[in-house]
């Protein structure tokens with residue numbers, strides 16, 4: 001098959017660990033160099049935690065996998081230092097067209113919301129995403145990537161984990177304090193530990209074909225319900241980088257995957273869809289059955305499951321890799337805080353509670369989209385088809401049409417790490433929410449608020465405050481630093497000399513004040529993963545310090561060590 | 563005159579649709595039919611206004627011509 005992309009080949013390296021008589025010990029070992037494992041390595045590296053990443057392969061993702069990377073993913077990658085090349089290589093579309101049978105029933109235009117650094121999403125093949133991540137990992141001295149090192153045995157208890165790694169030079173052992181398991185949806189490690197990921201399999205098959213289009217084709221997303229060239233089934237067409245287009249053909253449960261994958265069977269379908277004159281070549285085709293499932297707990301002693309090994313979704317709604325990265329950024333700062341002695345080990349348990357919530361939300365959205373596409377019985381098909389038919393004329397019906405919603409990050413409701421609001425704020429943004437971007441000037445000159453947040457605690461404040469309290473805030477930051485807790489103060493629209501812990505920003509467009517409800521004075525405490533921990537109208541240093549400690553889990557019951 | 567609202571008005575469209583599908587899960591055709599009838603009556607009472615109900619009835623009646631001759 002022709003290809004628009006050549007997979008990089010990363011060399012096998014022989015590590016001195018392999019020659020040691022005793023198993024060498026590392027603080028953190030990561031199994032799997034997919035999006036989850038690579039992101040975890042970058043997150044920890046930026047906080048000064050060394051990791052070893054073991055991958056059984058020597059390249060990035062092969063074939064048709066993720067293409068839709070959502071805003072939050074791009075923001076996280078931007079913080080890790082690999083977002084820019086993704087933004088440059090990725091493509092966007094604004095115009096979406098929905099067809100039902102012969103006819104286009106409606107179209108929509110996703111006009112980008114202004115004043116955000118990154119767009120709502122981009123389409124980019126997973127191999128590019130991973131390639132840019134690997135490049136960034138190679139720049140970070142805290143990360144050691146070991147290609148063609150396959151983990152074949154894992155054991156763990158409450159004090160650490162021990163693993164066996166198989167290479168062309170034979171087996172070797174490692175021990176670690178924390179093992180991050182990012183070995184993908186089928187996770188042999190999960191199985192070997194007797195753990196399960198549970199949920200539902202959708203009784204349907206999808207042919208996913210990537211084609212290279214020879215000539216320009218409009219950059220729009222087209223979705224057919226009951227496609228005329230593919231009766232009774234849905235079809236999705238959207239654009240990726242390099243003039244590659246992704247086509248998803250719903251096949252139904254009875255389809256024969258081997259037959260469907262053959263070019264002679266794909267060609268007539270694509271011709272019926274694009275017209276006979278259009279020139280294209282098939283790059284990749286595979287048949288999938290999708291499932292939504294998760295583990296009951298993402299933590300097993302010192303093994304932490306991240307990405308698809310922990311939770312898997314059907315791709316409609318693009319919450320797989322996107323959800324993986326939100327999970328990673330949730331775990332990263334907590335693990336660093338525990339390893340570096342800032343927080344009790346009990347903080348780690350909140351990775352599970354907060355991300356179980358995220359995983360449930362992602363599974364819910366993916367399931368709803370899949371159910372809409374594949375009605376389960378006669379009456380739901382009648383409703384589905386009626387919704388589509390009515391969407392032609394009636395805007396209300398369009399809100400019910402679901403061919404996959406944009407992936408959005410969840411808000412950690414009811415997390416023990418947040419301090420509940422005691423003052424009035426009017427926005428949806430609240431304790432537990434990921435921060436929203438806004439244009440700013442000053443500071444590091446990046447021009448964006450999110451580039452000033454994360455990796456440490458931040459206090460964001462705007463408005464008039466007592467000068468004595470501002471000085472005391474600086475002092476608090478110094479005291480916290482002595483305890484190993486980094487906190488940077490972002491003062492908005494109050495020009496002055498940068499303090500040891502203070503950065504001055506200007507909200508020159510007034511967007512920040514609006515998005516954070518800071519037209520009247522207010523203070524936000526923001527976690528290292530850019531989620532809001534607490535906020536007040538007043539600057540009360542005792543409350544602020546208590547909220548920092550709360551966000552670090554100092555109030556959480558220590559699990560009794562077995 | 564009161565107007566039937568045809569603009570989006572669901573507070574959570576996806577949740578509504580999922581709940582509707584759940585309601586019909588594992589029901590016989592007769593049960594589904596009865597569920598739909600009950601639902602229409604409940605919602606019609608909630609709407610109340612005869613003018614609006616008549617507009618809704620009129621639109622609902624414009625089904626595809628091929629369906630009209632189904633039996």
Ligand SMILES: Cc1cc2nc3c(=O)[nH]c(=O)nc-3n(C[C@H](O)[C@H](O)[C@H](O)COP(=O)(O)OP(=O)(O)OC[C@H]3O[C@@H](n4cnc5c(N)ncnc54)[C@H](O)[C@@H]3O)c2cc1C
Nearest residue numbers: 032034035036056066067068151184307308318320321322
């Ligand atoms: C058709 C399709 C479309 C999709 N579309 C989207 C989308 O648009 N947006 C989105 O966000 N997601 C999408 N996804 C989901 C996305 O591909 C996954 O969620 C993502 O790859 C999960 O990343 P991961 O790192 O957890 O696992 P993986 O990407 O599976 O990586 C696992 C890694 O672990 C390595 N490994 C496995 N076992 C071992 C071992 N024993 N020792 C060492 N290494 C090991 C593997 O070689 C691999 O590199 C799609 C998936 C499919 C199939």
